[in-house]
Amino acid sequence: MKKKRLLLLSLVVTMGILLVGGGITAQAKTANKTVTFAQLTNKNTNRLAAIRQAAREQILKQTKAKSSKVAAVYKVKLPKHMTKKATLTANGLRMNLLANSFKVKQITIPYAQLQGKILNRYLPKANRTTHVKTNKxxxxxxxxxxxxxxxxxxxxxxxxxxxxxxxxxxxxxxxxxxxxxxxxxxxxxxxxxxxxxxxxxxxxxxxxxxxxxxxxxxxxxxxxxxxxxxxxxxxxxxxxxxxxxxxxxxxxxxxxxxxxxxxxxxxxxxxxxxxxxxxxxxxxxxxxxxxxxxxxxxxxxxxxxxxxxxxxxxxxxxxxxxxxxxxxxxxxxxxxx
Structure with a gap:
């Protein structure tokens, strides 16, 4: 009887360790990672401009802005220096914003909106660009x-x-x-x-x-x-x-x-x-x-x-x-x- 109890206890402990370990692993995969725009774009200014373009769309969506605010979104100060930083999260690229008329301090741009704009290695596999044959x-x-x-x-x-x-x-x-x-x-x-x-x-x-x-x-x-x-x-x-x-x-x-x-x-x-x-x-x-x-x-x-x-x-x-x-x-x- 004691052997059965010890065996059961051992199984419970082992499963607990696996569950905890699995949780740690899953969390590690989605842990926030700080990166510079130089890293995200390989110091390409056109890519950085593309990130700004995606950011404007996200500001409008996140604030549920009316069309009257479209002109204002082009006045929001967005990163122009490669040394500035952003954060890779499970849901997208998180960026902090300077004071603006939308009163938004932070946005998260979905990775789907960044396909082809930032380097593939910073994107989930589902959002990476692959080689396409255009001859047809x-x-x-x-x-x-x-x-x-x-x-x-x-x-x-x-x-x-x-x-x-x-x-x-x-x-x-x-x-x-x-x-x-x-x-x-x-x-x-x-x-x-x-x-x-x-x-x-x-x-x-x-x-x-x-x-x-x-x-x-x-x-x-x-x-x-x-x-x-x-x-x-x-x-x-x-x-x-x-x-x-x-x-x-x-x-x-x-x-x-x-x-x-x-x-x-x-x-x-x-x-x-x-x-x-x-x-x-x-x-x-x-x-x-x-x-x-x-x-x-x-x-x-x-x-x-x-x-x-x-x-x-x-x-x-x-x-x-x-x-x-x-x-x-x-x-x-x-x-x-």
């Missing part, structure tokens, strides 16, 4: 919407053929048709900033360019509850100073359909098919009936060639950074150059 990937993009009739028609086409695209929308149109902007995202597509009313940034100066972008970001946030990640400058024109000031990745293109000049469905199809190869970003417009009518044939012909139609984020493997402009997969340079 093409990103269709559409500018100048939303249009109350043509954009919904285009969304139906994309849904029918089970593909996604990226829409660069004009702020004043987003304000008029917010439901359509929401429908763009609801369909699994991306939505980017294409200025407020389509001026040439090269002619209006940095301050007015930033105002154009901020005003449109506010309209998109009001319509969808999210800030757009990307900016496409009208006519593709942007200066280096504007690129630095905007602090969002700039998306250009490698295939220009010039659909606005032809207004001819057959010619639109031929121009896109003639010039498009793997890794390309194709520029079209969802405000011209002829362009929207060309999309079903373009999709079918590209698919027949083995291409997968993806969003800009997918094509760029979620690694686009502020201060840089992207023309296609692996084709980028400093904004304004």
């Amino acid at each position: 990937m093409v990103a269709l993009t559409f500018d100048d919407g939303p249009d109350p009739t043509l954009t919904p028609k285009l969304l139906k086409t994309l849904k029918k053929y089970k593909v996604h695209a990226t829409f660069f929308e004009v702020g004043q149109s987003v304000s008029r048709y917010p439901k359509i902007s929401r429908a763009v995202l609801a369909g699994g597509n991306e939505l980017g900033n294409h200025s407020w009313n389509h001026p040439d940034f090269n002619t209006i100066g940095t301050a007015r360019t930033v105002s154009q972008i901020t005003r449109t970001n506010r309209a998109i946030f009001q319509a969808t509850g999210t800030l757009p990640q990307y900016v496409r400058p009208p006519y593709g024109n942007i200066t280096a100073a504007e690129g630095r000031a905007i602090e969002q990745p700039i998306i250009r293109w490698s295939v220009d359909s010039r659909d606005w000049s032809y207004l001819n469905t057959t010619k639109d199809i031929n121009e896109v098919m003639k010039d498009t190869h793997g890794g390309d970003i194709v520029l079209m417009h969802d405000i011209h009936a002829q362009s929207v009518a060309a999309v079903p044939t373009i999709i079918k012909r590209l698919k027949a060639k083995g291409y997968k139609l993806v969003t800009v984020s997918q094509l760029l493997n979620y690694q686009a950074l502020p201060g840089l402009q992207y023309f296609g997969a692996g084709d980028y340079r400093t904004a304004g150059k």
Whole structure:
């Protein structure tokens, strides 16, 4: 009887040790770790700007801010020095903030929002970027919407053929048709900033360019509850100073359909098919009936060639950074150059 009691006691003690040890191990894996931004970014200033971009989104979400606060979030002082520190936690990157109008002292940016922005080794495996073959990937993009009739028609086409695209929308149109902007995202597509009313940034100066972008970001946030990640400058024109000031990745293109000049469905199809190869970003417009009518044939012909139609984020493997402009997969340079 005594032997049985001793054996039982021994088993209980052993299980207790294992449980405690397991708890210690689990806790160790999720223990907070202090790191510098130099470590997180490998001293890359574009990556640090991407962290600031993610931080602004998180401040708005964490405070459940209204769209009227979008302009204010760009005035919050965020880290610009590599020696500053943050904390890796189980839920994301925790950052302390200086005094600000949101009255927020601390934010935690989910790791999912930092994919491609900080080095892989600081991310959970589920959020790390991996090598992507882009030789059979093409990103269709559409500018100048939303249009109350043509954009919904285009969304139906994309849904029918089970593909996604990226829409660069004009702020004043987003304000008029917010439901359509929401429908763009609801369909699994991306939505980017294409200025407020389509001026040439090269002619209006940095301050007015930033105002154009901020005003449109506010309209998109009001319509969808999210800030757009990307900016496409009208006519593709942007200066280096504007690129630095905007602090969002700039998306250009490698295939220009010039659909606005032809207004001819057959010619639109031929121009896109003639010039498009793997890794390309194709520029079209969802405000011209002829362009929207060309999309079903373009999709079918590209698919027949083995291409997968993806969003800009997918094509760029979620690694686009502020201060840089992207023309296609692996084709980028400093904004304004």
